[in-house]
Amino acid sequence: MPTGPFASSVGIGRAEPEWAALNRVQETVGKDPIFQAGEASEAPLQLDGAILSGDLSTVGSCDLLIVGAGLSGAVLAERCSRELGMSSLILDKRDHIGGNCYDYVDEHGIRCSKYGAHLFHTQFERVWDYVLQFSEWIPFDHRVKGLVPDQDGVKKLVPIPPTQESVNTLFGERIQTEEEMQAWYDKERIPPPSGDPKNGEEAALSRVGPRLFEKVFKHYTKKQWDKYPAELDASVLLRLPCRTSTDDRYFPDPWQALPMRGYTRIFENMLLNDPNITIRLNCDFFKLKEAGSLPSHKLLVYTGQIDSYYAALGMPKLEYRSLRFEEEFLQEPEDGFFQEAMVVNHPSPDVSFTRIVEYKHIPNQPTAVKEGKVRGTLIAREYSSAEGEPYYPVPNPANRELYEKRRGVAFVGRLASYKYFNMDQAILNALEMFDNLKETGKLEPKRKPEDFGPGKGDWLVDFVVHVKACALYSDVSTQGSKLSFSSAEVFEGKGSRYGPVAPLKSLEDAIGFNGI
Numbered sequence: 001m002p003t004g005p006f007a008s009s010v011g012i013g014r015a016e017p018e019w020a021a022l023n024r025v026q027e028t029v030g031k032d033p034i035f036q037a038g039e040a041s042e043a044p045l046q047l048d049g050a051i052l053s054g055d056l057s058t059v060g061s062c063d064l065l066i067v068g069a070g071l072s073g074a075v076l077a078e079r080c081s082r083e084l085g086m087s088s089l090i091l092d093k094r095d096h097i098g099g100n101c102y103d104y105v106d107e108h109g110i111r112c113s114k115y116g117a118h119l120f121h122t123q124f125e126r127v128w129d130y131v132l133q134f135s136e137w138i139p140f141d142h143r144v145k146g147l148v149p150d151q152d153g154v155k156k157l158v159p160i161p162p163t164q165e166s167v168n169t170l171f172g173e174r175i176q177t178e179e180e181m182q183a184w185y186d187k188e189r190i191p192p193p194s195g196d197p198k199n200g201e202e203a204a205l206s207r208v209g210p211r212l213f214e215k216v217f218k219h220y221t222k223k224q225w226d227k228y229p230a231e232l233d234a235s236v237l238l239r240l241p242c243r244t245s246t247d248d249r250y251f252p253d254p255w256q257a258l259p260m261r262g263y264t265r266i267f268e269n270m271l272l273n274d275p276n277i278t279i280r281l282n283c284d285f286f287k288l289k290e291a292g293s294l295p296s297h298k299l300l301v302y303t304g305q306i307d308s309y310y311a312a313l314g315m316p317k318l319e320y321r322s323l324r325f326e327e328e329f330l331q332e333p334e335d336g337f338f339q340e341a342m343v344v345n346h347p348s349p350d351v352s353f354t355r356i357v358e359y360k361h362i363p364n365q366p367t368a369v370k371e372g373k374v375r376g377t378l379i380a381r382e383y384s385s386a387e388g389e390p391y392y393p394v395p396n397p398a399n400r401e402l403y404e405k406r407r408g409v410a411f412v413g414r415l416a417s418y419k420y421f422n423m424d425q426a427i428l429n430a431l432e433m434f435d436n437l438k439e440t441g442k443l444e445p446k447r448k449p450e451d452f453g454p455g456k457g458d459w460l461v462d463f464v465v466h467v468k469a470c471a472l473y474s475d476v477s478t479q480g481s482k483l484s485f486s487s488a489e490v491f492e493g494k495g496s497r498y499g500p501v502a503p504l505k506s507l508e509d510a511i512g513f514n515g516i
Contacts, residue, residue: 005361006143006341013258013363015141019247025139025257030132032261033269042366043105044096044264045272047281052095054282061296062278064088067285068303070099071423074270075130075430076301081276083438088276089295091283097271101263101423108329109368110378111262112359115389116323117343118263121253122424128255130427134269137257138363142250146345148215159248160345161241162212170215181244185209197238200229204237220347223354224384225321253424258364299443322388326353326381333377337361353381 005012010020039045050058064080066073069092077088096102100115119142122128131137146160150170158166164175167184175181188209197203200221204213213229217240221229229237249256259266271277285302288294330338342361346353360369360377368374421429432446 004335004337005363011363013138013140013361015143015247015249019249020139020141022249022254023139023141023256024254025137028136028138028260029257030135030137032134032136032265033273034265035136035261042111042261044103044262045268047097047272047279051279052281054280056280056283056288056293056295059089059278059280059295062087062089063298064301065294065297065299066090066301066303068092068099069094069097069267069271069279069281070303071101071426072430073099073301073303074267075427076434077277078270078274079431079434080437081274083434086276088278089297090271090277090279091285091288092279092281093284095281096264097279097281098264098267101267103262103264105262105366106378108376108378109366109374110359111362111365111369112327112378112380113263116325116380116382117357117359118423119251119256120258120423121251121256122422123253123255124424124428125255126431127424127427130431131266134266135259135261138260139256140258140363141256142343143248143341144250144343144345145339145341146216146347148347155348157340157344160216161243161250162208162216163243163248164246165248166216167212171211178244185242185244188212197234199234200232200237202230203234204229204240207237207240207242216347219349220345220354222349223347223352226384226386258362260364262364301443322385324383324385324388326383327378328381329376329378331376336372336375336377338377338379353383355382356380357382 008014008016008020010017014020015023034045063086064077066077066088069090073090074097077090080086080088090097092099094102096104096114101113101118102115103111103113103118105111119140120131120137121142144160145157146166147155148158148166148170150156151172156169158169160166164181167173167181168175173184175184185208188211189207190205190209192198192202192206197206201213201218204217208217217237218229221227221232221237225232271279285294337360338358339356342359343355343357345355357380358377359365359380360374363370429445429447433443436446437443
């Protein structure tokens with residue numbers, strides 16, 4: 001049973017010394033301007049009535065109308081204000097800022113995430129330097145455990161992705177070196193019958209062999225996607241992690257940390273004290289647009305689901321998976337904790353949830369939790385679902401073909417590009433789009449979605465779609481404090497490989513990127 005928060009000899013939330021040393025974040029770094037100004041609260045700030053009202057009657061014209069208060073929208077608003085003096089109005093249908101990153105302190109005093117656990121990690125130094133402006137950060141090496149049946153059917157807690165320890169525990173091996181682990185993989189693997197894997201199952205068997213596939217990956221994939229690996233693209237499972245070392249960190253990135261006072265504080269520092277940025281929550285952009293109630297603006301930034309944008313055209317829906325969270329507060333858990341780690345995956349088919357998250361393990365909990373004054377604990381069971389807000393695009397050939405029919409607009413991001421983006425990838429994408437706006441007058445990405453690499457630190461999402469040939473970009477130029485635009489131009493000349501396309505009528509039809 002758990003005896004306290006998941007820790008090592010290095011500290012709470014840290015990997016074993018050999019691997020913790022690889023994290024370039026070794027102490028508290030960054031700045032929190034709101035805290036430095038004297039705000040002592042460790043919970044999200046109370047937003048004023050005007051922000052929550054959804055009332056646009058007192059809002060004047062703006063340079064940017066940004067739909068969505070998530071990462072990309074916030075980054076673009078902050079950069080355009082700070083460097084160009086541009087004004088922004090941010091609309092969001094939710095009652096909070098921060099998009100899916102939003103976290104809060106519940107009635108028991110535990111910091112938790114409304115939309116599932118978020119773990120910041122990045123390989124991009126530019127992104128790391130940027131986020132240091134809006135929060136203090138503490139080192140955190142995310143490690144995941146899985147409750148997996150061994151060769152006798154007894155469930156054992158093992159590292160995920162599998163390591164030497166996982167294989168030894170589940171299959172009774174005695175692997176002690178990386179060479180022995182590699183030899184084990186080589187013995188287990190089954191090459192695809194035709195040479196190249198034709199689906200996710202063939203890809204998985206060629207990577208990890210049948211035993212790990214059956215115990216760790218097969219049924220977890222079914223629960224996540226409602227499809228077995230054989231029904232998914234080979235690309236989804238071609239990157240199954242094959243660890244040969246004892247490194248049980250979930251992510252390999254050089255910067256791994258948690259915001260000391262939560263993710264919401266980042267957005268508060270980015271947006272709330274900037275006179276150039278106005279926020280209105282509880283606003284439905286599409287209803288306001290239909291009613292003609294949107295204020296005058298020079299440029300629209302749409303951050304959201306591509307299906308919503310195209311709904312008026314009668315195009316079919318794309319397939320997404322959502323998440324449902326079943327939370328339970330335990331009053332008197334043994335030793336104060338429910339499970340041994342923050343995240344425990346449940347890959348077996350005997351339970352319908354995919355994992356259990358116990359937030360009390362994370363080291364950026366409020367002071368009362370860290371001092372042991374909160375006896376109970378909050379757990380969240382996660383269920384994958386076809387209903388609800390979209391989280392993951394479903395990667396298979398039919399959905400890819402359907403997505404590629406949605407041409408004529410430059411969409412970038414998790415929902416808009418039909419690809420999962422990590423937090424750091426969303427931030428980098430927005431920073432680079434701002435670079436283009438400042439340097440060339442064009443609000444467009446500097447790289448294709450697939451150039452960001454896998455969008456998640458596990459096997460769940462690695463589906464990329466190629467939009468370069470069918471993307472349109474509107475030509476935007478800055479003239480003093482004003483913006484002007486010309487007719488849209490096709491990325492590759494006068495038309496895409498799907499044939500010629502008509503010029504778009506406005507920036508509102510041409511600009512979009514996902515901001516969550």
